[in-house]
Amino acid sequence: MNVAVCVKQIPDPAVPGSLSADHTLDRSGKLILDESDSYGVEMALQLVDAAGGGEVTLISMAPNEEVSGLRTALAMGAAKAILVSDPALAGSDALSTAKVLAKSIERAGDIDLVLAATESSDGYTGTVPAQIAQLLDWPALTFSKHVEIADGKVKVQRQTEAGYDEVEASLPAVVSVTAGVVEPRYPSFKGIMAAKNKPVDKVTASDLGLEASQVGWEGARQEITNVEQAPARQAGEKFEDDGTGAEKLVAFLEQLKVV
């Protein structure tokens, strides 16, 4: 069984984000593997293992031929990667991104299952997995918190407002996974060394047969008109608990008439 995992390489979320002059997210610094995608990578490795054969291919679109996030995922055990990097893709919205990823999945060839996270940590548009599925005309099992493969079918527990649904589809299919679906492994030293020599297929938008008008700024068809700081909420009173904290809380609750 061959699994492709979409992995986004993003600015470190621990560093406060900033926007470039063109109002897109500043991605000029070092990029890392989005933690949300480490779950997909781990899930893919486990599914391929359970199937007793096949390999995990990473798919990523990132500026400046960025590979550091891919190396992390390769060190976890993925076999190879396709990296789409092209100045024409700057400013890509979710739909353009999905077009690039879907074409890359076709390029990888012979893929039974595509995994992605339900949403990325930096853009969190949250539609890319369903868009990829529609572009490929594959079924999509979204918001999955448990995934298994049996008899050529994929079966998941899909999060719902009320609990979860058991949902099944035939392969090939797209599955989006929630954080915590599995516990991602730490790359071993051996894994890190091996990752250095694993193949990364670097391609451009035109290699994938995509026109500039379909992707990047032109594809996004929107204009950012204003960016400003959100009004900060005023802090109220703060007390050290000297044993009377609970009484102060009761007084506040009474004032609000919630007790």
Place this chain on the structure above:
Amino acid sequence: MKVWVFAEATDDKVTTATLELLTKAREIGSEVEAIYSGSGDTAAIAATVGSYGATKLHTMDPGDGLPGQVAAAPIAALVGTDNPDVILFAQTYDGRDALGRLSVRLDKPVLTNGMSLSVDGDSLLFGTAIFGGVVLVDVKLKDAAPALIAIRPKSFAAEESGGSAAEVVPLPAADSGRAAEARVLARHVEEQQGPKLEEATVVVSGGRGIGAAENYEPLVEELAKLLKGAWGASRAIVDAGWVPYALQVGQTGKTVKPKLYIALGISGATQHLVGMKNSDNIVAVNKDGEAPIFSVADLGIVGDVHKVVPALIELLKAKS
């Protein structure tokens, strides 16, 4: 402007998020219609969406298919004949499924995580907050109609218009392709006690500072029950497996806007704050006086949750 709303319902009850969208649709549009993919009672749903201003309810029964995903093809067909200007979705599981598939079928961009929406001349102005709600961004749509927009629940108030029941019309039949191959085999409803997180007047949430999974019930749940409220959580304790994901408040969880939000042992990361900082009143208990949660709290107690909360529970019990 012709505005459509992708309506959702739990059983036969239209969700609050849908009612919020219908209210907004009335404000920005002259014609409001709703679309419903589900097996609920369409007459009941038509009555509710009608009383929030929708004149038509386009319906389909997805059977055991995923309601959002199999709705995309029929909606695309209807767009072709009826030409709406805007289609609004709630930023929910089925809303995102429908939106993603529809955007490809129509080859239209999506705007998601919206928190405001207004009309500026003849274009739409869409507002969202980024970096965990710290920075507000306004976006003007440049593309031809329809605009495909997803809005975070709790962004708008829901207000009835007093309209009569919407006219029920079936969505056109359309081929969903392999999207229809995803089938729901079984539904698991997790027992829910107390009011819903998004609808409660009081929400009590616990974070890593409560120390252990077994402290959640006696501290967080117990206090919430005494205040007739709902209980929630930070992502730290959801990821740790202490409580289910459904309780998560924040950027990747629920947005809540209660009269009172009580944060116990929560540091107040921006991704948590974005889900609760529009609450009317905020109370925080945290042993670190420098914790960012205090910057949004109307009342902050710098102290140990294991001391303050049991004492509070005792006092509240003594009063009732």
